[in-house]
Amino acid sequence: xxxxxxxxxxxxxxxxxxxxxxxxxxxxxxxxxxxxxxxxxxxxxxxxxxxxxxxxxxxxxxxxxxxxxxxxxxxxxxxxxxxxxxxxxxxxxxxxxxxxxxxxxxxxxxxxxxxxxxxxxxxxxxxxxxxxxxxxxxxxxxxxxxxxxxxxxxxxxxxxxxxxxxxxxxxxxxxxxxxxxxxxxxxxxxxxxxxxxxxxxxxxxxxxxxxxxxxxxxxxxxxxxxxxxxxxxxxxxxxxxxxxxxxxxxxxxxxxxxxxxxxxxxxxxxxxxxxxxxxxxxxxxxxxxxxxxxxxxxxxxxx
Amino acid sequence: xxxxxxxxxxxxxxxxxxxxxxxxxxxxxxxxxxxxxxxxxxxxxxxxxxxxxxxxxxxxxxxxxxxxxxxxxxxxxxxxxxxxxxxxxxxxxxxxxxxxxxxxxxxxxxxxxxxxxxxxxxxxxxxxxxxxxxxxxxxxxxxxxxxxxxxxxxxxxxxxxxxxxxxxxxxxxxxxxxxxxxxxxxxxxxxxxxxxxxxxxxxxxxxxxxxxxxxxxxxxxxxxxxxxxxxxxxxxxxxxxxxxxxxxxxxxxxxxxxxxxxxxxxxxxxxxxxxxxxxxxxxxxxxxxxxxxxxxxxxxxxxxxxxxxxxxxx
Numbered sequence: 335x336x337x338x339x340x341x342x343x344x345x346x347x348x349x350x351x352x353x354x355x356x357x358x359x360x361x362x363x364x365x366x367x368x369x370x371x372x373x374x375x376x377x378x379x380x381x382x383x384x385x386x387x388x389x390x391x392x393x394x395x396x397x398x399x400x401x402x403x404x405x406x407x408x409x410x411x412x413x414x415x416x417x418x419x420x421x422x423x424x425x426x427x428x429x430x431x432x433x434x435x436x437x438x439x440x441x442x443x444x445x446x447x448x449x450x451x452x453x454x455x456x457x458x459x460x461x462x463x464x465x466x467x468x469x470x471x472x473x474x475x476x477x478x479x480x481x482x483x484x485x486x487x488x489x490x491x492x493x494x495x496x497x498x499x500x501x502x503x504x505x506x507x508x509x510x511x512x513x514x515x516x517x518x519x520x521x522x523x524x525x526x527x528x529x530x531x532x533x534x535x536x537x538x539x540x541x542x543x544x545x546x547x548x549x550x551x552x553x554x555x556x557x558x559x560x561x562x563x564x565x566x567x568x569x570x571x572x573x574x575x576x577x578x579x580x581x582x583x584x585x586x587x588x589x590x591x592x593x594x595x596x597x598x599x600x601x602x603x604x605x606x607x608x609x610x611x612x613x614x615x616x617x618x619x620x621x622x623x624x625x626x627x628x629x630x631x632x633x634x635x636x637x
Numbered sequence: 638x639x640x641x642x643x644x645x646x647x648x649x650x651x652x653x654x655x656x657x658x659x660x661x662x663x664x665x666x667x668x669x670x671x672x673x674x675x676x677x678x679x680x681x682x683x684x685x686x687x688x689x690x691x692x693x694x695x696x697x698x699x700x701x702x703x704x705x706x707x708x709x710x711x712x713x714x715x716x717x718x719x720x721x722x723x724x725x726x727x728x729x730x731x732x733x734x735x736x737x738x739x740x741x742x743x744x745x746x747x748x749x750x751x752x753x754x755x756x757x758x759x760x761x762x763x764x765x766x767x768x769x770x771x772x773x774x775x776x777x778x779x780x781x782x783x784x785x786x787x788x789x790x791x792x793x794x795x796x797x798x799x800x801x802x803x804x805x806x807x808x809x810x811x812x813x814x815x816x817x818x819x820x821x822x823x824x825x826x827x828x829x830x831x832x833x834x835x836x837x838x839x840x841x842x843x844x845x846x847x848x849x850x851x852x853x854x855x856x857x858x859x860x861x862x863x864x865x866x867x868x869x870x871x872x873x874x875x876x877x878x879x880x881x882x883x884x885x886x887x888x889x890x891x892x893x894x895x896x897x898x899x900x901x902x903x904x905x906x907x908x909x910x911x912x913x914x915x916x917x918x919x920x921x922x923x924x925x926x927x928x929x930x931x932x933x934x935x936x937x938x939x940x941x942x943x944x945x946x947x948x949x950x951x
Contacts, residue, residue: 457671487686
């Protein structure tokens with residue numbers, strides 16, 4: 335406890351450095367307690383957030399008798415790695431097909447949406463066409479109506495095209511996202527014009543400038559949109575449920591939901607299937623989190 | 638989803654340069670090359686379905702998607718009579734009343750906690766964000782079969798058992814309505830990390846000079862700093878988060894479908910419409926319901942824009 339300096343405390347602005355230093359010192363003294371409390375709260379929250387992952391792993395590698403045993407086993411006495419073989423050879427659970435469907439759909443949807451929406455966004459941002467502004471507003475209007483609410487109208491169109499139970503039925507209608515196009519347009523508006531003009535001097539048209547200059551210099555933004563689209567596509571449920579009605583067209587989410595609601599398979603297989611289904615996204619999280627966080631911060635705020 | 642009021646003026650493209658016909662034709666061709674494929678898809682998969690369902694909502698359309706059997710507003714009147722559709726709107730209202738403030742407060746709280754530390758910050762951020770990798774289906778599975786399993790071996794019942802509390806049938810009882818606890822916590826777990834990232838981004842945009850100025854001006858404690866600096870500076874983020882939370886709650890489907898199925902006590906609008914259109918093949922009522930929902934969302938979006946002056950701040 336340092337002694338205060340009462341003689342100076344009452345006087346003018348020249349004492350400010352002194353009082354400020356005192357204040358800062360006091361804050362660091364109490365700051366230790368605050369920091370400890372902060373970390374305790376952070377750790378407690380982290381435990382809660384990780385708890386469901388622990389439950390998935392625990393139950394996925396257990397016998398059903400371990401799961402239903404009285405008392406709580408932190409982990410099964412013996413980890414059942416052979417559950418993997420059981421899951422992938424169970425004829426009533428075609429999880430491999432479901433994973434394949436999800437992978438095909440998520441990859442094609444991500445690629446298709448990046449291609450269509452980036453080009454549309456670039457055209458709207460950079461090409462001075464007479465009708466560009468009205469067309470832009472016509473796209474903006476569609477943002478007012480969330481896609482989940484229009485699943486019945488969309489289903490009607492897909493059924494007229496005889497696309498029910500097909501990959502294109504699940505993939506194509508989702509591609510034309512006004513929101514993603516809007517994000518790309520905003521991004522390209524801020525793209526340095528000088529780079530494109532250099533390309534134009536080199537004799538490239540809009541097409542050449544876009545593919546050779548703009549896209550190669552926009553890797554981080556494309557990656558951010560790609561990661562977000564991929565996750566949304568992999569985790570999508572309502573639309574694949576409506577269109578992929580036959581079990582051969584189930585995505586992994588629809589398959590899991592069917593097993594969950596019908597309770598046709600045993601617990602450990604169900605949890606293992608859940609674990610396998612989140613594995614690709616956990617990998618995306620581990621390796622691409624930078625893009626993901628950037629993408630969420632950008633798209634979320636603008637949404 | 639976005640409110641159009643957010644949008645910067647559209648006229649910031651370069652002024653048209655018409656140096657002869659060849660140039661203009663080149664511009665037109667280039668524009669359609671870039672925007673054309675997207676527009677064609679937008680018309681087929683967004684505009685036509687919307688118009689089609691508007692038309693169909695005035696028809697009797699059982700087991701068919703062809704309009705023609707005109708019945709005027711009958712589908713709408715049926716839905717707006719006391720019954721399952723209005724019940725579903727009540728369910729949504731209860732759900733939103735829990736999930737919107739809770740997510741808002743908890744994700745803001747976590748963001749503030751995290752923003753105040755240096756060591757291990759990236760680690761904690763990753764941990765809170767990780768549930769975003771999970772689908773609603775997987776989370777529902779864990780909540781239904783493990784955490785809130787109604788039998789003895791469920792985690793919640795195990796813990797309650799240590800304190801001598803009897804098993805609770807979390808999802809199968811309506812008095813008290815414990816299923817709300819299950820429904821709300823599953824969405825909290827899935828979405829808090831996402832909104833925390835939004836708040837973190839907002840917090841990092843606040844200039845440190847503002848805090849220094851506040852300290853000079855005599856902001857005494859953390860609460861005053863939050864009340865007079867942080868929270869007002871987060872206004873744009875907060876408004877966006879509230880709107881997103883509300884719109885997303887409105888579209889709740891996955892966790893209700895997987896946890897409660899077609900149960901009459903808690904059926905949000907999309908679940909009701911799903912069973913109307915896919916289950917009963919009643920596309921007339923299904924499309925009328927979709928139109929009502931779309932209108933409600935548009936009204937909420939516009940009203941929120943009006944009230945908070947959405948977008949003006951940015």
